[in-house]
Amino acid sequence: MPELPEVETVRIGLSQLIVDKQIAAVNYDWPKSFPNAAKDVQNYLIGAQITGVRRRAKVLLIDLSTAYSLVIHLKMTGQLVYRGAGQRFGAGHPNDSLVGELPDKSTRVTFTFKDGTKLFFNDQRKFGWVRLMPTLEIEQLDFFQKVGPEPLAGDFTAGQFRQRLMRRPRSGIKAVLLDQTVVAGVGNIYADESLWGAKIHPETKVADIPPRQVMKLYEALRAVLALSIEKGGSTDRNYVDAGGRRGSYLTFANVFRREGKLCPRCGTVIIKTRVAGRGTHICPHCQMTPKML
DNA sequence: CACTTGACCTGTCCGC
DNA sequence: TGCGGACAGGTCAAGT
Numbered sequence: 001m002p003e004l005p006e007v008e009t010v011r012i013g014l015s016q017l018i019v020d021k022q023i024a025a026v027n028y029d030w031p032k033s034f035p036n037a038a039k040d041v042q043n044y045l046i047g048a049q050i051t052g053v054r055r056r057a058k059v060l061l062i063d064l065s066t067a068y069s070l071v072i073h074l075k076m077t078g079q080l081v082y083r084g085a086g087q088r089f090g091a092g093h094p095n096d097s098l099v100g101e102l103p104d105k106s107t108r109v110t111f112t113f114k115d116g117t118k119l120f121f122n123d124q125r126k127f128g129w130v131r132l133m134p135t136l137e138i139e140q141l142d143f144f145q146k147v148g149p150e151p152l153a154g155d156f157t158a159g160q161f162r163q164r165l166m167r168r169p170r171s172g173i174k175a176v177l178l179d180q181t182v183v184a185g186v187g188n189i190y191a192d193e194s195l196w197g198a199k200i201h202p203e204t205k206v207a208d209i210p211p212r213q214v215m216k217l218y219e220a221l222r223a224v225l226a227l228s229i230e231k232g233g234s235t236d237r238n239y240v241d242a243g244g245r246r247g248s249y250l251t252f253a254n255v256f257r258r259e260g261k262l263c264p265r266c267g268t269v270i271i272k273t274r275v276a277g278r279g280t281h282i283c284p285h286c287q288m289t290p291k292m293l
Numbered sequence: 294c295a296c297t298t299g300a301c302c303t304g305t306c307c308g309c
Numbered sequence: 310t311g312c313g314g315a316c317a318g319g320t321c322a323a324g325t
Contacts, residue, residue: 002318003319006318058318073320074318075320077317127320128319143320178319188317188319235318236317236318237317238317238318239318278318279316
């Protein structure tokens with residue numbers, strides 16, 4: 001799913017498309033995708049105006065004039081796609097759009113604005129959700145209490161990164177990067193890409209990584225995330241931005257989904273294995289297997 | 294404590 | 310053309 005760059009791309013799109021709009025109606029067909037009391041929906045969602053769109057880790061926050069917010073997690077296959085009144089297909093380039101006419105069979109929630117435009121929450125696998133709750137209570141959610149710092153924040157230093165990683169010194173580095181309580185927003189794609197950038201094997205124990213390599217990983221992670229946001233994120237299969245458009249980061253990826261192809265750095269064939277229970281792409285030459293003691 | 298597996302779901306792809 | 314299994318960007322909970 002959407003990792004930090006994808007969710008950030010959706011945030012940027014929505015903040016240009018739906019701020020100030022007033023919600024006139026909401027429809028949903030799968031209660032787990034929209035687990036909210038009808039009373040709250042009536043009192044705090046219908047009639048509310050959208051005041052802003054924020055992101056924290058992989059979670060999207062749509063703030064409302066009622067002091068409530070929509071807290072949204074796209075999980076693996078979630079999409080948030082906006083359509084103008086009467087607009088049937090994706091803006092600009094229908095051929096470039098992964099989504100056709102909406103709603104479609106993966107549409108779980110539809111928000112209709114007063115001006116007739118709509119926002120669709122699509123989610124093929126139904127893992128994602130849209131939750132309505134008081135804005136001030138969001139920070140008290142367990143997830144928000146525990147989630148780590150934003151890796152692209154201006155005040156996030158290499159020293160902090162190293163300290164956070166060292167909370168799990170004996171774990172493999174990939175598992176630690178994927179741990180949202182260590183650093184926010186990193187998922188499978190950017191874990192693989194940043195480890196390739198720093199020439200670190202994903203199973204290396206955190207405590208065994210020399211400080212200089214940790215610094216390289218810090219830089220690689222931030223560079224990869226920033227580049228991906230610039231490219232509109234990664235579309236592996238389902239992901240699209242708020243206009244229904246694909247992201248192009250994967251055309252710049254060095255290892256992710258490139259098994260069987262050549263490492264752009266050394267020419268060795270990239271392999272795919274399993275690490276931390278996830279499909280993992282590495283250059284077996286650049287990212288040498290750590291000495292397994 | 295840390296790692297693995299199973300759940301949550303649907304869809305696609307691959308081998309037989 | 311069909312069927313079974315593995316796998317897919319993410320988290321949780323439970324088991325070892």
